[in-house]
Amino acid sequence: GAGVSQSPSNKVTEKGKDVELRCDPISGHTALYWYRQSLGQGLEFLIYFQGNSAPDKSGLPSDRFSAERTGGSVSTLTIQRTQQEDSAVYLCASSATGLGSPFFGEGSRLTVL
Amino acid sequence: DAKTTQPNSMESNEEEPVHLPCNHSTISGTDYIHWYRQLPSQGPEYVIHGLTSNVNNRMASLAIAEDRKSSTLILHRATLRDAAVYYCILRADYGGSQGNLIFGKGTKLSVKP
Numbered sequence: 001g002a003g004v005s006q007s008p009s010n011k012v013t014e015k016g017k018d019v020e021l022r023c024d025p026i027s028g029h030t031a032l033y034w035y036r037q038s039l040g041q042g043l044e045f046l047i048y049f050q051g052n053s054a055p056d057k058s059g060l061p062s063d064r065f066s067a068e069r070t071g072g073s074v075s076t077l078t079i080q081r082t083q084q085e086d087s088a089v090y091l092c093a094s095s096a097t098g099l100g101s102p103f104f105g106e107g108s109r110l111t112v113l
Numbered sequence: 114d115a116k117t118t119q120p121n122s123m124e125s126n127e128e129e130p131v132h133l134p135c136n137h138s139t140i141s142g143t144d145y146i147h148w149y150r151q152l153p154s155q156g157p158e159y160v161i162h163g164l165t166s167n168v169n170n171r172m173a174s175l176a177i178a179e180d181r182k183s184s185t186l187i188l189h190r191a192t193l194r195d196a197a198v199y200y201c202i203l204r205a206d207y208g209g210s211q212g213n214l215i216f217g218k219g220t221k222l223s224v225k226p
Contacts (some may be wrong), residue, residue, distance in 0.1 A: 042217065
């Protein structure tokens, strides 16, 4: 597609359930980023992929959060045993190699009841 | 990554120029200056970036101080659609691999009709 695509756009889940959020980057983009944004807050970096490897996982808030990327394309962010504080918009961005500036998707809004 | 300082908020009148300042006194030689904006309920949108020289594109201009310790994003004629949070971000580039985009709190720009 033309832009970064994220799914689902909205997800409501119960506390304790696992959720998976998907990101389809712009075709050919090798770098992929995950951020989250809680209501009224700034963007919090979670993880960065270059190809299929993640050189920087420093932003993952706990071991309940994990992410993978396969085939240098689609990435999945998994949150296990969700908590109410996980409620946020999860944003994905991708960029080309070199000096490309990341382009963001519209985000996946997660609500944990 | 070096830190940036921006005013929390600014106001502008429609069809007037807007100058959004950013201080980055600890910038290093490999840091590029990036500007993104985030409209309400949307993901961040790339605006412009530069290293040393001033830059122009269809959205805005970026004026970079000679010592690179500050920069200014210039919107030549503000429209109501330009009301957003504007983020000034330093991002290291290491000759083909990129650092992360670390977002601060940004400047909330209001545009009055």
